[in-house]
Amino acid sequence: MKIIIIGGFLSSGKSTAIQSLGKHFAEAGKTVAVLVNEAGEVDIGGDLFGYDIDTKEVTMACVTCNLKAAITTSVAQLVDKAHPDILFIEPKETVSPLVVREELKLAATKQGGEEYDFAPLITFIDASSFFKNVKEKRKVTFDQIQVSEVVVLNKIDLVDANVVDMIQESVLQINPKAVVLANTNLNETGLNEILKSLG
Structure with a gap:
């Protein structure tokens, strides 16, 4: 099972x-499941473009031991129920994708179970609100970018090309190792x- 963790702010796409x-992935014959830690702007329902997608929502408010336990328990439940080939995890904006990955690795080690195959950590950025988020949510924005291996500059249709270039430069200053798409x-x-x- 490949786990794809996608971080970013609400409304980043x-x-x-x-x-x-x-x-x-569903069209390629893969079984897909989704674990959501906050309600997004788009409902990821059980019927995704005509494909049966198992979805589970974790509704803890912040990064606590309870949230970590809830995520690992929910992943285990989804695995038992759906046996997915691909599991998407969408943490809320205040939850580091790295924390989620490390907790799942730790849980797998403790349980002596099969290790998960993790895709590179991805963070989505809304290009139209990036500089506003840097100003108003600086720590969270920097934390998300610093732990990400892939940063997606999303909604580029809403800004000029020079703004996209500026955001890319800013992202690479924060995390020079990131792949920026x-x-x-x-x-x-x-x-x-x-x-x-995603590999």
């Missing part, structure tokens, strides 16, 4: 991207590059 990616969910520009980055 995570849920829409998961829909598109989930559709791709540009995308718009409007017409799925960049979807193939995102898929490639």
Whole structure:
């Protein structure tokens, strides 16, 4: 089972991207499940583009031991129920994707179970609100970018090309090792590059 953890702020386009990616994997014959830690702007329901997708929502408010336990328990329940080939995890904006990955690794080790196959950590950025988020939610924004292996500059159709360049430069200053991709969910520009980055 490959686990794909997609972080980012609410309204950054995570849920829409998961829909598109989930559709791709389902069409390829993969069983897909989704674990959501906050209600997104798009409902990822059980019937995703005509494919049966198991969805579970974890509704803890912040990063606590209870949240970590809830996520690991929910993953175990989804695995038992759906036996997915692909599991998407969408943490809420205040939960580090790295924390989620490390907790799942730890849980697998403790339980002596099969180790999970993790895709690179991805963070989605809404290009139209990036600089506002840097100003108002600086720590969370920096934390998300610093732990990410892939940063997707999403909704690039809403800003000028020079703004996209400025955001990319800012992201690479925060995390020089990150792979930065540009995308718009409007017409799925960049979807193939995102898929490639998942391995």
